[in-house]
Amino acid sequence: MTSQEEGTAADGIRYAVLRRLAPGIRHSLMGELQAIQFLAELAARQLQASADPAKIQDGLSHIIAQTRNTVGTCRSIVEWLRPDAGATTALGEGIAQCLKLAGDDWPLRGVEATTKLQATDVLVDKAALRELLTASLIALTDMHPGTLDIDVQSAADADDIELRLHAHAADRRSSLPPAEHERRFTWADVQMLAKLHGVPCSCQAHGTVLRLPRIAAGAA
DSSP, X not given: OOHHXXXXXXXXXXXXXXXXXXXXXXXXXXXXXXXXXXXXXXXXXXXXXXXXXXXXXXHHHHHHHXXXXXXXXXXXXXXXXXXXXXOEEEHHHHHHHHHHHHTTTHHHHTEEEEEEOSOTTOEEEHHXXXXXXXXXXXXXXXXXXXXXXXEEEEEEOSSEEEEEEEEEEOOSOOSXXXXXXXXXXXXXXXXXXXXXXXXXXXEETTEEEEEEEOBOTTTO
16 A cells, blocks of 8 residues: 555545544533533523522523533534644543543443543644544454443653553443444554554553653643
8 A cells, every 4th residue: 555545545444433423522622612612691580580699690691601611512522624734732631532532422322431540631643642542442342332431541751651441341230232333443444543643652442552752841
């Protein structure tokens, strides 16, 4: 496969990842917007009832704060669609966001993730972490349908962050049947993305190990 063909294949994988994340993205944005709506309706009722000006001011302050949070969330979501070249993220923050979006329906499907992380403040390439971790999580749930426990661990040395994922069947009930998708992910998808990012990737049946380069704080 030529480099151009690899790039085209990787773009197809990225598109498939975004399609799978769409429910989580929608849920995240709607939650933020509904919070603003609730606060605005509350402030309107206070105005109609001629409430204490201090209470009205407090309500407006909450609306402003929530609006700022929503703008931040929207910006973060947009970065999933088109990440900035060279952008970095703290390891812990990046992992948390990937788990939130990829695992939007996990509570209903009996899937749980536990994390045991070291060096959570270390910077890594944002696009590489997001693409590889999210694709790995999707691949694990596709290859092991049903209730599942996913362990996410990280360790650090002087140069790299080692990110380990391992899945095993869980003895719990699920509110929904295993999801059916037209496009099912495998480790080949993860390995393709890892190759383009220059990230060593070792995949086995129940898990994978990724080695992400550490990025110095002033190097981004």
